Amino acid sequence: xxxxxxxxxxxxxxxxxxLDSEAKTNFxxxxxxxxxxxxxxxxxxxxICHHLPLIISGNVRVYKIGExxxxxxxxxxxxxxxxxxxxxxxxxxxxxxxxxxAETEIExxxxxxxxxxxxxxxxxxxxxxxxxxxxQRLANVIEIIEEVAFRRMDSRxxxxxxxxxxxxxxxLQITHEAIAQxxxxxxEVVSRILKTFERQKLLSLSRGKIELYxxxxxxxxxxxxxx
Numbered sequence: 001x002x003x004x005x006x007x008x009x010x011x012x013x014x015x016x017x018x019l020d021s022e023a024k025t026n027f028x029x030x031x032x033x034x035x036x037x038x039x040x041x042x043x044x045x046x047x048i049c050h051h052l053p054l055i056i057s058g059n060v061r062v063y064k065i066g067e068x069x070x071x072x073x074x075x076x077x078x079x080x081x082x083x084x085x086x087x088x089x090x091x092x093x094x095x096x097x098x099x100x101x102a103e104t105e106i107e108x109x110x111x112x113x114x115x116x117x118x119x120x121x122x123x124x125x126x127x128x129x130x131x132x133x134x135x136q137r138l139a140n141v142i143e144i145i146e147e148v149a150f151r152r153m154d155s156r157x158x159x160x161x162x163x164x165x166x167x168x169x170x171x172l173q174i175t176h177e178a179i180a181q182x183x184x185x186x187x188e189v190v191s192r193i194l195k196t197f198e199r200q201k202l203l204s205l206s207r208g209k210i211e212l213y214x215x216x217x218x219x220x221x222x223x224x225x226x227x
Contacts, residue, residue, distance in 0.1 A: 005033060009109070012056055012080050015129040023123055030115045036106035042083075043100040049089040051110035054082045058106035063181065064098050072148070072184030074098060075140050084137040087130050090116055148184055152224065154193050156183055159222035161203070165212055172210045 006028060010016045019027065031054075036042065042053060042060055053060075060077040062085060077083055077100075089096050090113040119126040147156055160183060165172050180190045194210070197203050202214045212218065 008056060013054060014080070015125055018125045019123075023119070023125065026115070026119070027111075031109045031111050034106075034108055034110055036102040036108070038102055038104055040102045040106075041099065042102060042106075043086065043096045043098075045096060045099055047096045049086045049096055050113050052082060052086050052090060052113070052116050053077075054109040054111070055079055056107040056109065058108075059103040060100055060106060061103050062098055062100045070184065070186060071181040072144070073182045074144065075137055076103075082133055084130070084133045087116065088134070091120065091130075144184075153183070153185060153189060154196070155222055155224050157190060157193050158197075158218045161210065161212060162215065162218055162222060170212045170215075172212075173208060174210065175208050 006024075009027075016024070033056075034053075036058075043049065045065075055077050057079050060081075060083070061073055062075050062077065062083065063071050063073045065071050074085075083100065085096065085098060086100075088094070116126075120130055157179065160179060161172065164174070176191045176194060177187045179185075179194075180187045183190070194203070194205055197218075198205050200214075200217070202212070202217050204211045204213065
């Protein structure tokens with residue numbers, strides 16, 4: 001592993017500075033750098049996890065598919081992230097329970113499963129890192145469960161729009177289907193609610209694009225459905 005990669009690791013992953021020199025050497029000797037293309041699967045449901053990915057750049061979507069074919073996003077992985085579901089599967093020797101797909105070009109480091117298990121057993125820095133991302137992702141998933149179970153869909157859509165809009169140009173480049181996949185709904189339900197928002201002059205719809213007009217009213221709708 002060359003020096004520039006070591007510098008990239010140091011600037012991307014916060015655990016690096018806490019590792020001693022031996023642990024750093026072990027990491028550099030064991031990890032490999034990989035590249036993935038958009039729409040390439042990182043993991044399929046039922047896969048055995050042989051490596052833990054650490055994302056250097058790009059975006060990975062982790063999601064579940066129901067029996068009806070409806071999708072819901074569990075979380076996204078970005079620069080500096082690692083997939084706790086993969087780590088959990090490696091440590092517990094279970095198969096991967098979801099799908100993970102590259103949404104953009106991905107650069108990542110992968111750690112062999114056997115090395116990860118050894119490091120977590122014997123190194124407190126690795127233990128803290130794994131349990132830290134576990135607690136963060138668990139909170140994310142619990143929030144999703146609460147939203148799906150208790151929050152109105154119009155409120156969830158309003159909140160999603162406000163959270164993801166490009167504030168400079170007040171638009172989102174996204175399809176109704178993609179929003180439905182993020183929120184675990186159907187395209188028809190999302191389209192119906194968005195068209196209602198459009199009739200209320202809160203936004204305008206065009207192919208693959210949503211432009212927001214009335215932020216204040218959308219914020220009120222987003223707040224209405226909170227438990």
